[in-house]
Amino acid sequence: MSEALVNGPDIRAPDADGAVVLFPSGTAPGRIAIANQRMLALCEERIQNIPLRHLRTEVRAMSAWAGAPAVVATGHQIELYHPGVWVKNLVIQTIAKHIGGQALHLAVDTDAPKHLHLRWPGGGMPISDDPAISGADWLGLVKAPRVGHMEALVEAFLAASASWPFEPAMAKPLKDTAAQPQHSGLLSRYILDLASKIDRQIGTELPTVVASEMWSSRPFLALACHVMARADSFAAAYNAALANYRRRRGIKRSGVPWPDLRVESERCEVPFWLDDLSAGCRRRAVVVRTASGWALEHGPEQHLLRTADDGLSAAESLGAFLAACGLRLSPRAMMLTTFMRLLGSDLFVHGIGGAMYDRVTDEVIARWFKIEPPPFAVATATLYFPTSDSARRIDLGQLAIEGRRLRHGWADPVKRDMAHRIAQAPRLSAERRRMFDAMHAYLAGRREGEAFRRWLEHFEECRRLHEHQKAVFDRELFYGLQPAGRLCAIRERVEQMTHGGEG
Numbered sequence: 174m175s176e177a178l179v180n181g182p183d184i185r186a187p188d189a190d191g192a193v194v195l196f197p198s199g200t201a202p203g204r205i206a207i208a209n210q211r212m213l214a215l216c217e218e219r220i221q222n223i224p225l226r227h228l229r230t231e232v233r234a235m236s237a238w239a240g241a242p243a244v245v246a247t248g249h250q251i252e253l254y255h256p257g258v259w260v261k262n263l264v265i266q267t268i269a270k271h272i273g274g275q276a277l278h279l280a281v282d283t284d285a286p287k288h289l290h291l292r293w294p295g296g297g298m299p300i301s302d303d304p305a306i307s308g309a310d311w312l313g314l315v316k317a318p319r320v321g322h323m324e325a326l327v328e329a330f331l332a333a334s335a336s337w338p339f340e341p342a343m344a345k346p347l348k349d350t351a352a353q354p355q356h357s358g359l360l361s362r363y364i365l366d367l368a369s370k371i372d373r374q375i376g377t378e379l380p381t382v383v384a385s386e387m388w389s390s391r392p393f394l395a396l397a398c399h400v401m402a403r404a405d406s407f408a409a410a411y412n413a414a415l416a417n418y419r420r421r422r423g424i425k426r427s428g429v430p431w432p433d434l435r436v437e438s439e440r441c442e443v444p445f446w447l448d449d450l451s452a453g454c455r456r457r458a459v460v461v462r463t464a465s466g467w468a469l470e471h472g473p474e475q476h477l478l479r480t481a482d483d484g485l486s487a488a489e490s491l492g493a494f495l496a497a498c499g500l501r502l503s504p505r506a507m508m509l510t511t512f513m514r515l516l517g518s519d520l521f522v523h524g525i526g527g528a529m530y531d532r533v534t535d536e537v538i539a540r541w542f543k544i545e546p547p548p549f550a551v552a553t554a555t556l557y558f559p560t561s562d563s564a565r566r567i568d569l570g571q572l573a574i575e576g577r578r579l580r581h582g583w584a585d586p587v588k589r590d591m592a593h594r595i596a597q598a599p600r601l602s603a604e605r606r607r608m609f610d611a612m613h614a615y616l617a618g619r620r621e622g623e624a625f626r627r628w629l630e631h632f633e634e635c636r637r638l639h640e641h642q643k644a645v646f647d648r649e650l651f652y653g654l655q656p657a658g659r660l661c662a663i664r665e666r667v668e669q670m671t672h673g674g675e676g
Contacts, residue, residue: 184525184551186257186648193260193554193663194525198670202245202264202550203272206520209547210243213519218544221399221484225515225544228392228484232516235382235390241275246518248279248384248509251312251361252288253300253651256663260554261522262372263667266379268520268550271671279513281384282313282361283448283503289315289360291326293654294558294644296333298326301360310455311448311503313385317363323351339559342660343653346370371653375661388503389495392516394488397445397502402478402487404441404460404467408434410541411444411507414533430530431506435459441467444508448501458502471498507534514538514547521549554663556655558645572632579625582616591615 187194195202216225238244245268247261262278269276286309289300299306302322305315318326327348334341350367365381372378387393400407412433419429427433434442445458447469460467460478468475469491476494479487495501504512510531514521515538523531528551535546582588591612598605619625644650652660 184528184553186525186553187555190555190557191659191662191666193666193670194552195264195667195670196551200271200672202268202520202522202671205548205550206243206245206268206272206274210519212545213515213547216544218542219484220515220542221395221402221482221487223395223484228395229516231485232390232392238275238277238517243269243272243274243520244277244518245269245272245274245520245522246277246279246513247522248281248513249524250281250284250287251364252286253291253364253653254288255649256556256652256655256660257553257648258524259652260663260667261524261552262379263377263664264550264552264671265520265522266377267664267667267671268522274519276379277518278379278381279384279387279517280361280365280381281509282359283311283384283388283446283501285310286312286315286360288649289364291330292644292647292650293330293333294560296329298329300326300364303360306360310453311446312361313359314453315360316358317360320351327351337560339656341654342371342374342657343367343651346374346653367653375657375664377660377664384509385501385503387517388501389492391485391488391492393504393512394491394502395484396508396512396516397504398478398482398484398487398491400508401443401445401458401460401469402467402480402482404443405436407443407541408436408441410537411533412436414536414540417536418533430533438462444505446503446505447471448503449499450501451499455503469494471500474498506530507537510534511538511542514549515542515544519547521547523549523551525551525553552667555648556652556659556663557648558650558654559656559659560645569632569636572635576625576628576632579628580616580620582619585619588612588616 184194184196197205213229214226218225220228232238233241233244245265247265249258249261262276265276265278268274286306289306290297291300301315301318303316303318309315330347331344334344346367349370350363361383365383369378369381415431415433418424419427424430434444436442439462440459441462443458443460446455447458448455458469461470461475462468463475463477465477466479468477474494476491478491482490491502506527507530510521510523510527511534514534528549531549538544538546578584591608595605595608595612598608
């Protein structure tokens with residue numbers, strides 16, 4: 174396993190408005206995509222007794238990948254994501270165009286709902302009025318907003334944005350989606366439709382695959398069979414990789430970055446969710462030991478997972494069992510990126526969180542799958558609310574330091590002289606105690622003085638302004654709040670970075 178994969182830099186979100194981070198930059202990501210494609214196209218390591226390259230060919234046969242010489246992909250759960258997430262779509266599109274490949278976004282609708290409140294400075298509303306928005310086990314269970322809620326949302330948003338000195342890119346698309354309530358009744362489709370309309374305005378729309386459709390495919394189910402049929406071996410490698418990650422980073426808590434897989438004598442947890450589609454609930458998938466191997470259980474039903482079975486026939490058999498029981502296997506985070514990096518793409522572009530945690534994935538791919546982990550790229554960006562450039566950002570921390578200095582008289586020559594004389598006095602003496610009390614009485618008097626009073630008034634004023642500025646300097650506001658011109662500027666910045674220096 175490449176040492177750089179383990180000890181590479183931690184990528185941090187930039188503080189500067191309009192800044193983009195891409196690692197590696199320049200033409201390097203395109204070269205990595207081509208190198209990964211060549212390496213994986215020759216890979217003879219087997220996934221449930223099928224060469225990896227054959228499974229990749231089957232993935233390529235799916236419509237979204239058809240005919241693509243190289244696939245540059247990213248993925249994220251469907252939500253009102255911020256520019257730092259959205260910029261990954263620009264990156265994959267630009268890299269794919271540069272190498273003559275295909276960009277692809279995996280829209281994950283099988284994660285728990287989050288970031289579904291449309292926020293703006295001074296207000297906001299949930300994007301849907303379905304109560305499940307705050308409690309569903311996965312996003313695909315949440316319904317699109319009803320017409321009345323959409324109309325109220327549009328009205329509130331347009332009223333707020335009327336005072337802004339720019340037009341948000343989402344203003345017209347939001348009105349259009351409200352006027353055409355379709356989306357198959359699902360919030361996920363509604364959000365994808367809204368994002369697609371925003372992106373078309375600036376020429377960044379790209380092919381999207383909804384994750385729940387992918388998890389019934391033969392390549393994914395073959396990968397699931399491969400892991401579950403060898404559950405104890407996989408869990409040992411997975412838990413060891415987590416332990417190594419925690420040790421390298423000095424992490425003491427066992428649940429960080431996520432919990433180990435639970436292993437018992439007759440049961441073993443596997444890195445998937447088992448979704449009950451009729452009941453709308455899920456549990457962590459567990460296989461049980463039988464005389465013939467590991468088996469997936471659902472009530473009295475069992476599906477045996479044999480290590481010797483052919484991958485595609487095993488995938489079809491597992492798929493039939495899940496369908497008959499009204500179930501779905503959905504990957505947890507590490508298995509999702511394992512699938513995308515080994516089977517679904519030639520270059521996967523992570524955000525900063527995924528890049529950090531996929532160091533665990535790298536170790537599992539190398540030590541358990543026996544495959545050299547294909548390198549990935551990392552991208553993020555920061556765009557504050559457009560009026561932030563006219564606001565002086567308040568630094569409460571620095572102001573608090575100034576207040577402590579005033580309270581303790583750090584620059585006061587009288588206090589310095591008193592502290593010096595205290596240091597010269599005999600330890601534990603009455604004289605030392607008397608001078609110490611006198612110094613604190615002096616400092617207490619300073620806190621009643623004009624300088625400290627002015628600082629306190631200034632601090633309170635800044636604290637109130639800081640509360641008002643939170644939304645203006647919040648980098649996690651929905652990217653559609655930005656005007657189209659600022660989004661186009663980020664696209665141009667990404668194009669420069671991917672065609673410039675090596676990085």
